[in-house]
Amino acid sequence: MAKLYEEMxxxxxxxxxxxxxxxxxxxxxxxxxxxxxxxxxxxxxxxLSTGIYDIKYYVAxxxxxxxxxxxxGIPSCKKLFGDLMGVEAKNVIVGPNASLTLMFDYISxxxxxxxxxxxxxCKLPEVKFLCPVPGYDxxxxxxxxxxxxxxxxxxxxxxPDMDAIEEYIKDESVKGMFCVPKYSNxxxxxxxxxxxxxxxxxxxxxxxxxxIWDDAYxxxxxxxDGDKLLNIxxxxxxxxxxxxxxxxxxxxxxxxPGAGVSAIIASDKNIAEIKKRLQAQTISYDKMNQHRHVxxxxxxxxxxxxxxxxxxxxKPKFDIVLKHLDEELSGRGIATWFDPKGxxxxxxxxxxxxxxxxxxxxxxxxxxxTTVGATYPYGIDPxxxxxxxxxxxxxxxxxxxxxxxxxICVRLACIEKLMANN
Amino acid sequence: MAKLYEEMxxxxxxxxxxxxxxxxxxxxxxxxxxxxxxxxxxxxxxxLSTGIYDIKYYVAxxxxxxxxxxxxGIPSCKKLFGDLMGVEAKNVIVGPNASLTLMFDYISxxxxxxxxxxxxxCKLPEVKFLCPVPGYDxxxxxxxxxxxxxxxxxxxxxxPDMDAIEEYIKDESVKGMFCVPKYSNxxxxxxxxxxxxxxxxxxxxxxxxxxIWDDAYxxxxxxxDGDKLLNIxxxxxxxxxxxxxxxxxxxxxxxxPGAGVSAIIASDKNIAEIKKRLQAQTISYDKMNQHRHVxxxxxxxxxxxxxxxxxxxxKPKFDIVLKHLDEELSGRGIATWFDPKGxxxxxxxxxxxxxxxxxxxxxxxxxxxTTVGATYPYGIDPxxxxxxxxxxxxxxxxxxxxxxxxxICVRLACIEKLMANN
Numbered sequence: 001m002a003k004l005y006e007e008m009x010x011x012x013x014x015x016x017x018x019x020x021x022x023x024x025x026x027x028x029x030x031x032x033x034x035x036x037x038x039x040x041x042x043x044x045x046x047x048l049s050t051g052i053y054d055i056k057y058y059v060a061x062x063x064x065x066x067x068x069x070x071x072x073g074i075p076s077c078k079k080l081f082g083d084l085m086g087v088e089a090k091n092v093i094v095g096p097n098a099s100l101t102l103m104f105d106y107i108s109x110x111x112x113x114x115x116x117x118x119x120x121x122c123k124l125p126e127v128k129f130l131c132p133v134p135g136y137d138x139x140x141x142x143x144x145x146x147x148x149x150x151x152x153x154x155x156x157x158x159x160p161d162m163d164a165i166e167e168y169i170k171d172e173s174v175k176g177m178f179c180v181p182k183y184s185n186x187x188x189x190x191x192x193x194x195x196x197x198x199x200x201x202x203x204x205x206x207x208x209x210x211x212i213w214d215d216a217y218x219x220x221x222x223x224x225d226g227d228k229l230l231n232i233x234x235x236x237x238x239x240x241x242x243x244x245x246x247x248x249x250x251x252x253x254x255x256x257p258g259a260g261v262s263a264i265i266a267s268d269k270n271i272a273e274i275k276k277r278l279q280a281q282t283i284s285y286d287k288m289n290q291h292r293h294v295x296x297x298x299x300x301x302x303x304x305x306x307x308x309x310x311x312x313x314x315k316p317k318f319d320i321v322l323k324h325l326d327e328e329l330s331g332r333g334i335a336t337w338f339d340p341k342g343x344x345x346x347x348x349x350x351x352x353x354x355x356x357x358x359x360x361x362x363x364x365x366x367x368x369x370t371t372v373g374a375t376y377p378y379g380i381d382p383x384x385x386x387x388x389x390x391x392x393x394x395x396x397x398x399x400x401x402x403x404x405x406x407x408i409c410v411r412l413a414c415i416e417k418l419m420a421n422n
Numbered sequence: 423m424a425k426l427y428e429e430m431x432x433x434x435x436x437x438x439x440x441x442x443x444x445x446x447x448x449x450x451x452x453x454x455x456x457x458x459x460x461x462x463x464x465x466x467x468x469x470l471s472t473g474i475y476d477i478k479y480y481v482a483x484x485x486x487x488x489x490x491x492x493x494x495g496i497p498s499c500k501k502l503f504g505d506l507m508g509v510e511a512k513n514v515i516v517g518p519n520a521s522l523t524l525m526f527d528y529i530s531x532x533x534x535x536x537x538x539x540x541x542x543x544c545k546l547p548e549v550k551f552l553c554p555v556p557g558y559d560x561x562x563x564x565x566x567x568x569x570x571x572x573x574x575x576x577x578x579x580x581x582p583d584m585d586a587i588e589e590y591i592k593d594e595s596v597k598g599m600f601c602v603p604k605y606s607n608x609x610x611x612x613x614x615x616x617x618x619x620x621x622x623x624x625x626x627x628x629x630x631x632x633x634i635w636d637d638a639y640x641x642x643x644x645x646x647d648g649d650k651l652l653n654i655x656x657x658x659x660x661x662x663x664x665x666x667x668x669x670x671x672x673x674x675x676x677x678x679p680g681a682g683v684s685a686i687i688a689s690d691k692n693i694a695e696i697k698k699r700l701q702a703q704t705i706s707y708d709k710m711n712q713h714r715h716v717x718x719x720x721x722x723x724x725x726x727x728x729x730x731x732x733x734x735x736x737k738p739k740f741d742i743v744l745k746h747l748d749e750e751l752s753g754r755g756i757a758t759w760f761d762p763k764g765x766x767x768x769x770x771x772x773x774x775x776x777x778x779x780x781x782x783x784x785x786x787x788x789x790x791x792t793t794v795g796a797t798y799p800y801g802i803d804p805x806x807x808x809x810x811x812x813x814x815x816x817x818x819x820x821x822x823x824x825x826x827x828x829x830i831c832v833r834l835a836c837i838e839k840l841m842a843n844n
Contacts, residue, residue: 038490046480046488053478058468066468066678068460096518097708104703111534112544112568122534122544138702145702146534256488259710280560280567281526286519286708288681 002331005351005414017415020408024365027405032366034402039185039344040393041253041310048309049255052296060294065287071278072271073263077290081263083300085218085249086231091271092263093278096285099248099262103212104142106246106264109277110175110210111146116243116269118208121146121175130168130177132160134347134375134386136185139178139214143377148175150377155187159195169204176210182229183217186347186375186388188340190227200232201239213247219307220253221342222315233265242267251293253310253344254303261286261293317391321346321403328407334414346389347375348406354413355384361409367402424753427773427836439837442830446787449827454788456824461607461766462815463675463732470731471677474718482716487709493700494693495685499712503685505722507640507671508653513693514685515700518707521670521684525634526564528668528686531699532597532632533568538665538691540630543568543597552590552599554582556769556797556808558607561600561636565799570597572799577609581617591626598632604651605639608769608797608810610762612649622654623661635669641729642675643764644737655687664689673715675732675766676725683708683715739813743768743825750829756836768811769797770828776835777806783831789824 008016058066061075072078073094082089095102111127114120121127128149131140135155143150151168154161160179168174179199181191191199199211213232221227236242243266250262266274297303322339325348329335337348350358359372370388373379389406391399430438480488483497494500495516504511517524533549536542543549550571553562557577565572573590576583582601590596601621603613613621621633635654643649658664667689673682688696719725744761747770751757759770772780781794792810795801811828813821 040490043486043489046486050478050480050488053475056472056475058472064465064468066472066680067465068462068674068679070680096704098704098706101704108530108534112530120544122542138705141702145699256710257490258488258492258706259708277567280563282518282520282523283560284520284680286681286711288678289708289711 004331004333005418006333008418010419013415013419017412017419020412020415024361024405024408024412027401027408028365030366032401032405034366034394034398035368036390036394036399036402037368037370038393039253039390041257042313042393042395045310045313045392046256048306049296052255052292055292055295058288058291060287060291065291068283070287071282071284072275073285074287074290074294076294077261080294080297080299081249081265084303085215085247085263085265087233087265091233091267092265093271093274094285094290095262095264097258097260097262097289098252099214099216099250099264100138102248102262102264103139103214105277105281106212106274107142107146107148109274110208113277115208115210115273121148124173126173128171128174130165130174131377132177132179132184133377134186134381134388135178136180136214137374139212140377143178152377152382155184155189157189159189159191162195162198166202169202169206169209172205174204175206175208176212178212178214180214180216181232182215182227183220183340183343185216185343186345187338188343188345188347189338190229193230196230196232197235200235200241202241202244209244211245213245215247215249216253217343218249219303220310220344221307222311222318223341226342243269246270254306255293255296259289261290314392316396317399318346320396320399321389321391324400324403324407328404329410332411335410344390344392346391348387348389348410349385350387350410351414351417352383352385354410354417355381355387357413357416358387358406358409361412362406365405365409367405369406426753426755427840428755430840432841435837435841439834439841442834442837446783446827446830446834449823449830450787452788454823454827456788456816456820457790458812458816458821458824459790459792460815461675461812463679464735464815464817467732467735467814468678470728471718474677474714477714477717480710480713482709482713487713490705492709493704493706494697495707496709496712496716498716499683502716502719502721503671503687506725507637507669507685507687509655509687513655513689514687515693515696516707516712517684517686519680519682519684519711520674521636521638521672521686522560524670524684524686525561525636527699527703528634528696529564529568529570531696532630535699537630537632537695543570546595548595550593550596552587552596553799554599554601554606555799556608556803556810557600558602558636559796561634562799565600574799574804577606577611579611581611581613584617584620588624591624591628591631594627596626597628597630598634600634600636602636602638603654604637604649605642605762605765607638607765608767609760610765610767610769611760612651615652618652618654619657622657622663624663624666631666633667635667637669637671638675639765640671641725642732642766643729644733644740645763648764665691668692676728677715677718681711683712736814738818739821740768742818742821743811743813746822746825746829750826751832754833757832766812766814768813770809770811770832771807772809772832773836773839774805774807776832776839777803777809779835779838780809780828780831783834784828787827787831789827791828
C-alpha cells in the first residue's frame with residue numbers, strides 16, 4: 001500500500017528517493033530514445049487505410065473529379081460528412097487535408113473581414129478569446145498569430161467552467177472560444193449534455209462571438225461504449241444561436257494525418273460567408289481525395305467499423321500507460337489523471353510546480369514528452385502541473401518502458417520539491 | 423480579299439450583315455451548347471497523368487509521408503520544383519493543390535501582418551496594386567476581396583507598359599503587382615528579357631512592394647521552340663531586390679487541376695516569413711500527393727516529356743480557332759489577336775465597344791465565352807474590346823463550330839456598331 005508523500009518524514013523521503021534514483025539510473029544507462037510527444041498515429045494504423053489508393057476511377061456525382069470546379073466539395077463527400085456530424089450536406093464545406101487550416105482561415109477571415117456584418121477584428125483595439133485549459137497548443141498558436149488575447153478557462157470533469165465563461169462573455173471584446181468537445185485534447189473529457197446546452201444558450205455581449213467547435217475526435221472511441229456528445233447544431237436553433245458555432249472535423253486520425261480530408265460545418269449564413277472568401281481563395285480543394293474517401297468508406301457505418309480497428313491498436317497502448325501510472329503514482333497524493341474512453345491523449349496533473357522538472361528528468365533519460373506548458377496559452381501552465389502523454393505512436397513495448405520511467409520521474413520530481421520545502 | 427469594314431458603304435454593310443445573319447441563324451437553329459469560357463484541360467489531357475495513382479508506397483526521403491510533419495514539403499518534391507524553376511530547394515515551399523490559394527494566403531499575410539517588418543496593409547488607409555491588362559480574373563478577385571485598389575497597366579507585345587509602372591511605383595501606397603510573365607493569361611505574351619530586367623531593377627517607393635510572379639504556364643509550350651523567360655531570381659540580387667518577388671507555380675495543368683501540387687518560390691527572408699505563418703496554419707500539406715508527383719515524373723526532363731503530350735492534344739485546338747479567326751476576321755480591320763506559342767488562351771481584341779455584344783450574340787447561339795470584362799479589374803474593360811477564348815476543354819469538332827460562329831458574331835457586332843454610327 002502506497003503512502004501519501006506529504007505524510008512522509010524527511011528520512012522516508014530520502015530513502016524513497018534513493019530507491020527511485022537507482023531505478024532511474026538503470027533506465028538512463030539503457031540509452032533510450034522514446035517519444036510520447038505528439039498525437040501521431042502509428043504506421044500500423046495508417047496501414048488500415050492504404051486500400052484507399054486502390055480507387056482509381058475519376059467520375060463522382062457525374063463529374064470528373066480530376067478537373068476544376070465544385071469549390072465546396074463533391075456532393076457525395078459533403079453528404080458523408082453531413083451524415084457523420086448529424087447535419088445537412090448544405091451546411092458542410094469539404095476542406096483541405098487538415099482542419100487546422102480551416103480554423104486558421106476562419107479566424108483569419110474574421111480578422112480581415114469580420115463576421116455577420118460586424119467590424120473586422122483587425123480594426124478593433126482588442127480581441128479576446130476564451131481557452132479551456134489544458135487545451136490544444138495549435139489552437140493557441142492560431143490565436144497568438146493574430147494577436148488575440150487568450151483567457152484561461154479551467155476544465156471541469158464535464159467540460160469548461162461555465163460560470164467563468166458566462167462572466168467573461170459580458171465583455172464585448174471577448175469574441176470567441178476554442179473547444180474540443182469530445183475526448184478533449186489532452187484530458188479526453190467529453191462535454192456533458194448540460195454543458196453543451198449551456199454553451200448553446202449563451203448570450204454573449206459580442207454579436208460576432210464565435211465558438212470553434214473542433215470535433216477532432218468525433219468517432220475516436222477506445223471502447224465499445226464510448227462517450228456520446230450532444231449535437232450542438234440540433235439545439236442551437238432553440239436559442240436563436242445557429243451562427244455562433246463553427247464546427248470542424250477531419251479524417252486525419254481516421255485515414256491519414258498527411259493526406260486526409262477535412263470539413264467545416266456551419267449555419268447557412270456562415271457557410272455563405274465562408275464561400276464568399278473561398279471564391280477568392282481556391283477553385284476547389286483536392287476532389288480526387290474526397291472521392292477516394294467516399295468510395296473507401298461508403299457511408300458512416302463504414303467509418304465506424306474502420307474506427308474499431310484503430311481502437312484495437314490504440315487501446316493496449318493506453319492501457320499500458322495507465323497501468324504504470326497506477327502502479328507508480330496511485331495512493332501517493334502527487335498526481336491525478338483521467339482514464340479516457342477515446343481520443344489521443346492521457347493528461348497527467350502532477351504536484352504543482354513539478355511538471356517542468358518531470359519533463360527534464362524524462363528527457364535526460366531519453367524519453368520526450370510534449371513540451372511542458374504547451375497545453376496552455378503562451379506556453380505557460382500557471383501551476384506548472386500538466387503533462388500531456390501521447391501514447392499512439394510508439395509500439396507497446398516502448399510505451400511499457402517510457403511510462404514506467406515517467407512514473408519514476410514524477411515521483412522523483414515531487415520528492416525533490418517536498419524536500420526543498422522542508 | 424477581305425475589305426476593311428470602315429471603308430464599306432452603308433449598302434455594303436447592309437449586304438454583309440444580311441449574309442452573316444443568314445449564317446448566324448443557321449448556327450442558332452442547331453441548338454448548340456458549347457463552352458470556351460474556362461481554361462480547363464480536356465479529359466484526354468487528364469488521362470495522361472492517371473498513372474500517378476499506381477504509386478502506392480509511402481516512404482519518401484526516409485519518412486512515412488502518410489503521417490504528420492514536413493510542413494514545407496517533402497525534400498524530393500522541393501527539389502523537383504526547385505530544379506523546374508531554377509532555384510535552390512531551400513527557396514521552395516510546396517503548397518496545396520492550387521497556387522491560387524498560395525497567392526491568396528500571401529496577400530492575406532501581407533494584409534494581416536505586413537511583410538519585411540513594415541506596417542500590415544490592413545492598418546493603412548489605402549493599398550494599391552498594379553494589374554497588367556488584360557489579365558487573370560482570379561488575381562483581381564483576390565485583390566478586390568482585400569479592398570486593394572487596382573490600377574490598369576496596359577500590356578505591350580513584350581510585357582506590361584514599364585514606363586507607366588515606373589511612374590506609378592513612385593507612390594508609396596502602390597504595394598505590388600500581379601504578373602503572369604510567361605504565356606500571359608489571356609494574351610499568351612512572354613515578357614522579354616528587357617522587361618524582366620526592368621522589373622527586377624525597379625526601386626519602388628514602398629519598401630514592402632511585392633510582385634506576385636504567377637508562372638502558371640512555365641512549361642506549357644504548344645510548339646517545339648517555345649518562349650524562354652529570363653529567370654528573375656537569377657538577376658534580382660544584382661539590384662538588391664531578392665525580396666521583391668514571390669513566384670508561384672503548380673501542376674494544375676501538368677497533372678490535375680483538381681488534385682495537383684503547387685509551390686511558392688521566394689527569397690530566404692520571405693520563405694522564413696511565410697513559414698512563420700504556416701506554423702500556425704497547417705502541419706503539412708498533402709505529402710502523399712507530393713510523393714506521387716515526384717515518383718511519377720522523376721525529374722524535370724520527365725515533366726518536359728509529359729508536357730509534349732499535352733501540346734500534341736492542345737495544338738490542334740488552338741490551330742482550329744486561329745484558322746477561323748483568320749478566315750472570318752483578317753483584313754477587315756475589326757479585330758486583332760495573338761498566335762501564342764504556349765499557355766491556355768487566345769486573346770481577341772475586337773473593335774472598341776463591341777465585345778459585350780459579341781458575348782451576347784454567341785450566348786444566344788449557344789456558345790459560352792469567358793464573361794466579357796472578366797479580363798479586367800472590377801470586370802470593367804474600359805474599351806469593351808477584349809474577349810478571352812479558352813480552346814482547351816472542347817473537342818476539336820466543337821471548336822470548329824464554336825470558333826466559326828465566334829467570327830461571325832464579331833463581324834455582326836462590328837457592323838451593328840458601324841451602322842449605328844452612321
